[in-house]
Amino acid sequence: MTERKATIERKTGETDIQLSINLDGTGKYSIETGVPFFNHMLDLLSKHSLIDMDIKASGDIDVDYHHLVEDVALALGQAFSEALGERRGINRYGFWVLPMDDAIAQAEVCLDLGGRPYLVYNFANQKNMIRDFDCDILKHFWRSFADTAKMNLHIDQKYGEDLHHAHEAVFKAVARALRMACTADERALDAVPSSKGTLSK
Numbered sequence: 001m002t003e004r005k006a007t008i009e010r011k012t013g014e015t016d017i018q019l020s021i022n023l024d025g026t027g028k029y030s031i032e033t034g035v036p037f038f039n040h041m042l043d044l045l046s047k048h049s050l051i052d053m054d055i056k057a058s059g060d061i062d063v064d065y066h067h068l069v070e071d072v073a074l075a076l077g078q079a080f081s082e083a084l085g086e087r088r089g090i091n092r093y094g095f096w097v098l099p100m101d102d103a104i105a106q107a108e109v110c111l112d113l114g115g116r117p118y119l120v121y122n123f124a125n126q127k128n129m130i131r132d133f134d135c136d137i138l139k140h141f142w143r144s145f146a147d148t149a150k151m152n153l154h155i156d157q158k159y160g161e162d163l164h165h166a167h168e169a170v171f172k173a174v175a176r177a178l179r180m181a182c183t184a185d186e187r188a189l190d191a192v193p194s195s196k197g198t199l200s201k
């Protein structure tokens, strides 16, 4: 399999993002977004997916965290899609159920290059705030990531009182599901995993 890496530079009036990923990494990461809880979640996404991530992002977080979180997600999904290329020889589908102390999250991921991004997001924990970070924005994070990664992503956070644990369980579950979906299937012989013969139309 050829190298599955991508680098994205994305600069707007609101944010400035430099991002590199390697799908066949070891879970090495360097994440600087200026938002500590968001850094923590992205660290987990890299560590548990084994996707190396180097992310330097800055932006108008004095206004709100919204632009920064959304734009990192868009850039990350774009990098993901580029690194996957034609998506040959991969498992394509992935899923995981992950406990984090009191909380549990389930992620069902399927990858499709065919322009069919989708997000289903059920989150049982009704709390929002971790310090000054409104976790409602993480729904937008996953939607933006699914959009540019061209991925169908179903997230179901089932229960758990602790909000930090609930989001941590989701990030780790998605990471594990992505790892499964991106991994090469030796029996697939580098074929596109679709009876259509393509995942790009």
Ligand SMILES: [Mn+2]
Residues within 6 Å of the ligand: 040, 164, 168
């Ligand atoms: Mn934690």
